[in-house]
Amino acid sequence: MVKRKARYFPVFVLPTLTAFMIAFLIPFIMGIFLSFTKFTTVLDAKWVGFQNYIDAFSNKEFLNALWFTVKFAIVSVITINVLSFILALILTRNIKGTNLFRTVFFMPNLIGGIVLGYIWQVIINGVLYKYGVSLTFKPEYGFWGLTILMNWQMIGYMMVIYIAGIQNVPRDLIEAARIDGAGSFKILTKIIIPLVMPAITICLFLTMSNSFKLFDQNLALTAGAPSKKTAMLALDIYNTFYGSVGSEGIGQAKAVVFFLIVGLVAIIQLKLTRKREVEN
Amino acid sequence: MGYKTKVKLVNALFSVILVFLSVIYMAPIFIVLMNSFKGKFFISEAPFRLPTKETFIGLENYVSGLQKTNFLNAAGWSLFITIGSVACIIIFTSMTAWYITRIKNKISSALYYLFTLSMIVPFQMVMYTMSKMANMLHLDNPAGIIVIYLGFGTGLSVFMFSGFVKSIPLELEEAAMIDGCSFIKTFFLVVMPVLKPIIVTVAILNTMWIWNDYLLPYLVIGMDYRTIPIAIQYLKGGYGSIDMGAMMAMLVLAIIPIVIFYITCQKYIIEGVIAGAVKG
Numbered sequence: 435m436v437k438r439k440a441r442y443f444p445v446f447v448l449p450t451l452t453a454f455m456i457a458f459l460i461p462f463i464m465g466i467f468l469s470f471t472k473f474t475t476v477l478d479a480k481w482v483g484f485q486n487y488i489d490a491f492s493n494k495e496f497l498n499a500l501w502f503t504v505k506f507a508i509v510s511v512i513t514i515n516v517l518s519f520i521l522a523l524i525l526t527r528n529i530k531g532t533n534l535f536r537t538v539f540f541m542p543n544l545i546g547g548i549v550l551g552y553i554w555q556v557i558i559n560g561v562l563y564k565y566g567v568s569l570t571f572k573p574e575y576g577f578w579g580l581t582i583l584m585n586w587q588m589i590g591y592m593m594v595i596y597i598a599g600i601q602n603v604p605r606d607l608i609e610a611a612r613i614d615g616a617g618s619f620k621i622l623t624k625i626i627i628p629l630v631m632p633a634i635t636i637c638l639f640l641t642m643s644n645s646f647k648l649f650d651q652n653l654a655l656t657a658g659a660p661s662k663k664t665a666m667l668a669l670d671i672y673n674t675f676y677g678s679v680g681s682e683g684i685g686q687a688k689a690v691v692f693f694l695i696v697g698l699v700a701i702i703q704l705k706l707t708r709k710r711e712v713e714n
Numbered sequence: 715m716g717y718k719t720k721v722k723l724v725n726a727l728f729s730v731i732l733v734f735l736s737v738i739y740m741a742p743i744f745i746v747l748m749n750s751f752k753g754k755f756f757i758s759e760a761p762f763r764l765p766t767k768e769t770f771i772g773l774e775n776y777v778s779g780l781q782k783t784n785f786l787n788a789a790g791w792s793l794f795i796t797i798g799s800v801a802c803i804i805i806f807t808s809m810t811a812w813y814i815t816r817i818k819n820k821i822s823s824a825l826y827y828l829f830t831l832s833m834i835v836p837f838q839m840v841m842y843t844m845s846k847m848a849n850m851l852h853l854d855n856p857a858g859i860i861v862i863y864l865g866f867g868t869g870l871s872v873f874m875f876s877g878f879v880k881s882i883p884l885e886l887e888e889a890a891m892i893d894g895c896s897f898i899k900t901f902f903l904v905v906m907p908v909l910k911p912i913i914v915t916v917a918i919l920n921t922m923w924i925w926n927d928y929l930l931p932y933l934v935i936g937m938d939y940r941t942i943p944i945a946i947q948y949l950k951g952g953y954g955s956i957d958m959g960a961m962m963a964m965l966v967l968a969i970i971p972i973v974i975f976y977i978t979c980q981k982y983i984i985e986g987v988i989a990g991a992v993k994g
Contacts, residue, residue, distance in 0.1 A: 439897055445809070446810055447814065449809075454828075454864075454868045457866050461847055529728055535735075541739075548928050552950075553746050556761050557742055560761035640991060646836075675841075689839045692836055693839040696836050
């Protein structure tokens with residue numbers, strides 16, 4: 435039976451597999467290979483060993499982008515998750531109009547990064563105009579501008595996941611604790627938070643990987659200004675590839691490093707989820 | 715004061731806070747809308763001021779923005795690329811997912827892991843080699859880019875379809891095949907209808923991503939067939955200093971389709987996003 439069905443492979447799998455190889459698999463393997471070469475057109479690659487990696491890590495802009503991204507990811511992950519969790523707690527109290535509020539807070543998540551970037555550029559510049567400066571005056575402005583933007587975009591998304599998690603906490607458990615004299619804070623820390631831990635892991639991971647991979651918002655809001663100090667990893671890699679001829683190999687090496695960082699975050703998340711599943 | 719009255723009082727307080735927060739949350743969009751009717755020199759300095767007799771210019775920004783960006787064309791290409799890609803992704807990846815879930819062999823499981831792994835690879839890792847590949851294969855046009863999107867959409871979509879297929883009882887398909895249904899017919903007439911809920915989820919997740927995507931179409935197609943995000947970014951790139959009036963108007967036009975999409979499919983969008991987050 436299985437053998438007879440297996441001959442349908444060309445119809446069922448081949449179209450997807452072909453597209454997957456063209457768009458992803460071959461470019462991925464080529465990318466790893468090219469990160470060890472010097473090239474300008476892919477076909478003229480010359481092997482240089484780890485030279486591109488050495489160049490990448492001695493590149494000030496790359497190290498600055500790496501540090502900027504890490505800082506940004508930490509601040510965003512904390513602010514987004516704390517704020518969205520608080521909102522989720524409030525929106526699971528059976529308040530009238532909960533659905534409307536949820537709709538409003540989720541909305542920005544659907545807007546694309548380029549559009550988001552320009553929306554906030556106008557607003558932040560409008561505020562800073564009163565002080566005679568603009569968004570690109572100091573890197574700190576760009577940093578906090580991106581943080582605000584990211585919060586605006588992601589809070590609703592994370593809130594929706596937290597709401598789903600909190601609604602799964604059995605009501606009788608909370609009622610029983612209350613009858614036993616537990617205060618609201620104790621109920622939160624001893625019952626709700628442990629039971630929504632899966633949702634917390636998901637949200638931490640999602641915000642973390644989205645912060646690391648941020649590109650469109652960065653490009654539209656500051657484009658790295660002033661003098662590339664607000665360029666995050668993805669934008670720095672883009673600039674290395676397309677900003678000057680001759681540094682494609684270094685760009686590809688940076689991209690591999692970027693992939694390893696994002697992959698590491700993903701593996702840690704997977705391990706954490708697996709571990710808890712075993713415990714349960 | 716009893717517990718119930720206390721809860722009611724606290725909830726009333728929260729309602730007030732939520733209304734206040736919702737207004738703040740929507741403010742950025744209203745500010746952009748408001749400024750889209752103001753003369754371009756009155757935007758950067760005072761974006762928070764309502765249009766007055768001197769600053770109000772009617773639809774002038776919309777007219778100049780539409781001309782500068784060729785926005786209607788861009789909207790058409792965005793629509794074409796998004797619908798084409800999502801349709802292809804749904805048909806081909808659901809077929810692939812069903813095949814590799816039902817026909818258990820080494821190739822199937824290898825493919826499953828490969829597709830899943832591709833989800834964690836950041837775009838920058840493959841962007842250079844992929845766009846070169848697309849050029850070489852003449853996929854650098856609105857029809858060709860659909861192949862690229864199919865390849866990039868494979869990871870998440872196959873993963874989600876496979877998860878769903880595992881929950882469908884085998885009896886249904888076996889009965890159909892015993893009744894003389896061919897393998898292909900069984901998929902389209904028996905399995906596809908059962909997949910409906912997951913098709914909606916996969917369609918929404920891919921639509922949100924492809925509609926807003928900037929970098930991939932920019933690198934693959936370039937400026938010849940601009941999508942909406944590229945048209946907006948072009949307003950900045952093409953003209954040294956940005957025409958803020960045209961920018962505001964185009965941001966409004968870019969947000970309108972998203973709001974319509976959100977209002978009509980809100981339930982599915984939020985459910986889909988939760989499902990995607992939990993699985994991904």
